[in-house]
Amino acid sequence: MEPVAILFDQLREIARGSIEILPQIAVAIVVLILTVLLNKLVKYGMxxxxxxxNLRQSLKELFSLLISIxxxxxxxxxxxVIVFPGLTPSSILAGLGIGSVAIGFAFKDVFENFLAGIIILFRREMRIGDFIECEDLEGKVEQIAIRESHIRQTDGQLVIVPNSILFKNPLTVRTDQDKRRVTVICGVAYDEDVDQSRDVIRKAVESCDTVYQDDKPIQIFAQEFASSSINFEVTWWTGSKPVDVRRSRDQVVGAVKRALDDAGIEIPFPYRTLTFKEALPVKQQNRDRSPETGEADPQPSA
Known part of the structure; x- marks a missing residue:
């Protein structure tokens, strides 16, 4: 019976201890309720x-989250501390420190994306609505969250990108400015006058309403002697959005083609000249006469 008596004694001690800390548990519950109310009040005030x-909405949500935590x-x-009086703030912080190290190793990628998201939110260069390119990914920024960003590609597909990728890799913001430079290559035949061709191309580009001409010059340079043409590098400025670039390129290419045709300037096809080491013999085959017409039927020559 002694083991049973010992067990009952231990149960009585546990029950007595639980009853003794009931007031502390009640006070702790009150503290948690006050914490909930204080959290709502602080978030409302924040x-x-x-x-x-003028902060971004995502940045405002980040501040509210940090204050709530x-x-x-x-x-x-x-x-x-109320429930367990033996605990001290220093011992709790020490335990949190040891636990945070273990959690940090376990959730390294999550914290990496979280910190990268905070840094990206503080950036001014990348905003909601910007068109960006990073790691063969190009599209419009729709949302910047704490851990990830949402990029809408030009074909309509949504790509969810971890923030660490946008933070660690080179990032091109195509709409950082309202204007963007566009370049196309235009070739004319070697028989054409270079200066006349340049003037015709310039007037054609200047006639396009999608080309900005107020403070950005139109630049046309003879670039190289190509295999069958003299190539001009035609450069102008237009809107920075992808659709602006495509629309302006379409208009300029069409205008240049029409202007060169009207001026009688040839845009050559690629020429190929075949040279043989030895002369090739050409033989004429006999042609048979048609029995109906009496005329000779043409035969291919070799």
Whole structure:
């Protein structure tokens, strides 16, 4: 019976201890309820304060999240100290430090994307609505979240990109400015006058309404002696969005083609000249006469 008596004694001690800490548990529950109310109050005040700023919506949500985490950490620490008086804030922080190291190794990629997201949110160069290119990915930025960003490609597909990729790799913001330079290559035949061809191309580009001419010059340079043409590098400025670039390139190419045709300037096809080491013999075969007409039927020559 002694083991049974010992077991009952231990159960009585546990029950007595639980009854003794009931007031502390009640106080801890009150602290948690107050933490919930304080968290809502702080988030409401933070939202009111940030509503008058020009910060991004994602950045405002980040600040609210960080404040909420801070309030909950403080509330849980106070509740833990009340329930377990032996705990001290220093011992709790030490335990959190050891735990954070283990969690950091386990969730390395998650924290990497989280920190990259915070840095990206503070950037001014990449905004919602910008067209970007990164790691063979090109599209419009629709959302910048804490861990990931949403990129809408020009074909309509949505790509969810981890923020660490946008942070660690070279990123091209195509719509950082309102204007963007476009270049096409135009070739004319070797028999044509270079200066006349340049003037015709320039007037054709100047006639396009998608070409910005106020403070950005149209540049046309003879670039190279190609295999069958003299190539001109035609450069102008237009809108920075992809659709602006495609529309302007279409208009300029059509205008240049029409202008060169009207001026009688040839845009040559690729020429190929075959040279043989020895002369090739050409033989004429006999042609048979047609029995109906009496005329000779043409025969291919070799």
């Amino acid at each position: 939202g009111k304060a940030l509503s008058n700023t 801070l309030v909950w950490v403080l509330g849980l620490m106070i509740a833990a």
